[in-house]
Amino acid sequence: MKTVLSSEKKTVEIGTGSPFVxxxxxxxxxxxxxxxxxxQAGDFDYIRELALxxxxxxxxxxxxxxxxxxxxxxxxxxxxxxxxxxxxxxxLCLDSPNPKALEAGLQAAPRKPLVNSVTGEKERLxxxxxxxxxxxxxxxxxxxxxxxxxxxxxxxxxxxxxxxxRAVQLGIPAGDVVIDPLVMSVGADSQAGIVTLETIRLIRxxxxxxxxxxxxxxxHGLPDRPVINMAFLALAIGAGAxxxxxxxxxxxxxxxxxxxxLGRDEYAMRYIKAFRQAQKxxxxxxx
Amino acid sequence: MKTVLSSEKKTVEIGTGSPFVxxxxxxxxxxxxxxxxxxQAGDFDYIRELALxxxxxxxxxxxxxxxxxxxxxxxxxxxxxxxxxxxxxxxLCLDSPNPKALEAGLQAAPRKPLVNSVTGEKERLxxxxxxxxxxxxxxxxxxxxxxxxxxxxxxxxxxxxxxxxRAVQLGIPAGDVVIDPLVMSVGADSQAGIVTLETIRLIRxxxxxxxxxxxxxxxHGLPDRPVINMAFLALAIGAGAxxxxxxxxxxxxxxxxxxxxLGRDEYAMRYIKAFRQAQKxxxxxxx
Numbered sequence: 329m330k331t332v333l334s335s336e337k338k339t340v341e342i343g344t345g346s347p348f349v350x351x352x353x354x355x356x357x358x359x360x361x362x363x364x365x366x367x368q369a370g371d372f373d374y375i376r377e378l379a380l381x382x383x384x385x386x387x388x389x390x391x392x393x394x395x396x397x398x399x400x401x402x403x404x405x406x407x408x409x410x411x412x413x414x415x416x417x418x419x420l421c422l423d424s425p426n427p428k429a430l431e432a433g434l435q436a437a438p439r440k441p442l443v444n445s446v447t448g449e450k451e452r453l454x455x456x457x458x459x460x461x462x463x464x465x466x467x468x469x470x471x472x473x474x475x476x477x478x479x480x481x482x483x484x485x486x487x488x489x490x491x492x493x494r495a496v497q498l499g500i501p502a503g504d505v506v507i508d509p510l511v512m513s514v515g516a517d518s519q520a521g522i523v524t525l526e527t528i529r530l531i532r533x534x535x536x537x538x539x540x541x542x543x544x545x546x547x548h549g550l551p552d553r554p555v556i557n558m559a560f561l562a563l564a565i566g567a568g569a570x571x572x573x574x575x576x577x578x579x580x581x582x583x584x585x586x587x588x589x590l591g592r593d594e595y596a597m598r599y600i601k602a603f604r605q606a607q608k609x610x611x612x613x614x615x
Numbered sequence: 616m617k618t619v620l621s622s623e624k625k626t627v628e629i630g631t632g633s634p635f636v637x638x639x640x641x642x643x644x645x646x647x648x649x650x651x652x653x654x655q656a657g658d659f660d661y662i663r664e665l666a667l668x669x670x671x672x673x674x675x676x677x678x679x680x681x682x683x684x685x686x687x688x689x690x691x692x693x694x695x696x697x698x699x700x701x702x703x704x705x706x707l708c709l710d711s712p713n714p715k716a717l718e719a720g721l722q723a724a725p726r727k728p729l730v731n732s733v734t735g736e737k738e739r740l741x742x743x744x745x746x747x748x749x750x751x752x753x754x755x756x757x758x759x760x761x762x763x764x765x766x767x768x769x770x771x772x773x774x775x776x777x778x779x780x781r782a783v784q785l786g787i788p789a790g791d792v793v794i795d796p797l798v799m800s801v802g803a804d805s806q807a808g809i810v811t812l813e814t815i816r817l818i819r820x821x822x823x824x825x826x827x828x829x830x831x832x833x834x835h836g837l838p839d840r841p842v843i844n845m846a847f848l849a850l851a852i853g854a855g856a857x858x859x860x861x862x863x864x865x866x867x868x869x870x871x872x873x874x875x876x877l878g879r880d881e882y883a884m885r886y887i888k889a890f891r892q893a894q895k896x897x898x899x900x901x902x
Contacts, residue, residue, distance in 0.1 A: 514875050514876060514883060515883055518875065518878055518880060518881050518882060518883065519878045521875065521876030521877060521878060522876070522877050522878035523878075525853070525876070525877070546876070550883060550886070550887070551887065551890045552868060552890050555868045555869055555872050556872045556875065556876070556886075558845060558846075558849070558869065558872070559845075559849045559869050559872035559873045559875075559876055560872075560876050562845070562846045562849035562850050562853070562873075563849050563850070563852075563853040563873060563876055563877070565850075566812070566849070566850040566853045566854065567853065581839060581842045582842055582845065582846050585842050585843045585845070585846035585847075586846045586849075586850060588801050588805065588808065588843065588846075589801060589808030589809070589812070589833070589843070589846055589847050589850055590808060590809050590812070590850070591805060591806045591808060591809035591810075593805060594805050595805060596801060596802055596805065596837060599837070599843075600837070600838065603838045603839050
C-alpha cells in the first residue's frame with residue numbers, strides 16, 4: 329500500500345518499496361519549553377529555524393503541533409502552517425487533539441498533508457474522518473479506542489481494522505490511512521517493545537497498511553535514550569514500519585543504515601548522501 | 616535450542632530465551648597492526664589489557680585468533696589461551712583456519728569452548744568436526760562450501776543443514792552447532808544485508824539453531840561504520856540471531872537496548888547495568 333503526501337514543492341511516498349519516511353518531531357511544545365515560549369511570544373524566527381534545521385538533517389515531512397494551554401491553537405495552527413509552507417518544501421503532518429485546529433491546519437496547508445491523528449474512539453472517528461475526507465488528506469490512525477490501549481497485538485489489530493473500515497466507508501482510500509501501533513515506554517513495562525513490534529508485523533501481514541511510529545516515547549524514563557530509540561527504529565523498520573515521527577538530527581543515520589541493510593538503497597547512495605550532509609552540518613555548527 | 620559454553624569460572628548460555636551473547640572480536644591480528652606487533656613481540660601485557668577491557672565492556676565470550684604470517688600459530692594459540700584463562704572469566708571462542716591451532720587451543724582451554732569455525736567444505740568438515748566431538752566443544756558452522764558462498768537464503772539454508780547433519784552423524788549434539796549465515800559488505804552489494812537477514816529468519820524457522828554473526832564485516836568500505844553495525848545488530852537480533860562476534864566497547868549498548876525492546880530484560884535491569892558500567896569506564900578513561 330502507498331501513501332502519497334505533497335506540498336507545493338515536494339511529493340513524499342510512504343511504502344515498503346520506498347525509503348523509510350522521517351517526520352520531524354520538533355515543532356511541538358509538549359515537553360519543550362523553548363518552543364512553548366516561542367509560540368507564546370509569537371517568535372516565528374525560532375520556529376522557522378527549527379523547521380530548516382530538521383529539513384536539513386533529513387526530515388521528509390514536518391509534524392506541526394501548536395498546543396500550549398491558554399493559547400489560541402486554532403489561529404496558531406493556521407499561522408504556523410503558512411510560515412512552514414513558505415520556508416520548507418516538506419509536506420506537513422498536522423498534529424492536534426483539537427478538531428478545530430486540525431481544520432484550520434487543513435485549510436492553510438497546500439496539496440495533501442497528513443492528519444495526526446484519529447483514534448478508534450467513537451467521537452474522534454466522527455469528528456476527524458470527515459475533515460480528512462473533505463480535504464482529500466491522509467490520516468494517522470492511533471491504535472486506541474474507548475476501551476483504552478489494547479494489551480495484545482491481536483486486539484490492537486482489531487482496532488486498526490475498525491479505523492480502516494470506518495475510513496473506507498466514508499470514502500477515504502485505504503492507502504491514505506497510516507496506522508500507528510502505539511508504543512509505551514519499556515522503562516515502565518518490559519513487554520511494551522515486543523507487543524508493538526508484533527503488532528507491526530501483524531498489521532503488515534493482515535492489512536498491508538503503512539505504519540507510523542511515535543518513536544521517542546519508547547525510551548521515556550531510561551538513561552541514554554537515543555540508543556534505545558535507534559534500536560527501536562531498526563527493529564521496527566525490520567518488522568515493517570514505513571515512517572516515524574522522530575528527531576532527524578539524531579535518527580537519520582540509523583534509519584538510512586536500516587534501509588541500506590534491508591536492500592532499499594542501491595549503491596548505498598542515500599546512506600552516503602545522509603552521511604555527507606551530517607558532516608557538513610556538523611562542520612557548520614562548529615564554525 | 617540452547618548452546619552452553621563454559622570456562623572454569625563462568626557459564627554462558629546462547630539461545631532465544633537468554634540475553635544476546637557478545638563475543639569480543641579484538642584478540643585478532645587481522646587488520647589490527649598493534650595486535651599483530653604484540654603477538655610478534657610476545658607482548659602478552661597488551662593482549663591481557665585487550666581481554667580485560669573487552670570483558671569490562673560487556674563481552675560474555677572472547678574470540679581468540681593468533682594468525683600472523685610467519686609466526687607459529689599452534690604454539691601461540693596454546694600460550695594465549697592459557698593467558699586468557701588466567702586473566703578473564705569468559706569462555707573462549709577459538710578462531711583459526713588451521714586445524715592444528717584449533718587443536719592446540721582445545722587442549723589448553725578449560726571446560727567447553729566454542730570453535731570458530733567449520734564450513735560446509737568437505738576437507739574442513741573432515742578436519743574440524745572430529746576435534747570438536749573429541750573435546751566435547753561447540754562449533755560455529757559458516758555457511759559456505761566447496762561451491763563458495765551461496766547467493767540465496769534457500770541455498771544458504773541447505774549448507775547449514777549439511778553442516779548440522781554431518782555434526783549430528785558424528786555425535787555432536789545439534790545444540791552445539793551455532794550457524795553463521797555470513798554477511799558481505801553492503802558497500803559492495805546492496806542486497807548483502809537483506810540476504811543475510813532472510814537467511815537468519817529461515818534458519819530459525821526451519822532448524823531452530825543458534826545463529827552467530829561476524830557483525831563488523833557488513834559495513835566494510837563505508838563511512839560511519841558503527842552506525843551500520845548497530846542497525847545490523849538490531850535487525851539481526853530482531854530476525855533471530857543469538858550471538859555475535861563484535862566490538863563490545865561500541866556495540867554493547869545497542870545490543871542491550873535490542874534485548875530490552877524484544878522483551879528479554881525484565882525491569883530493564885541488564886540495560887541499566889550496562890549503561891552504568893559504560894559510564895564508569897568512560898570516567899576511568901578520562902581520569
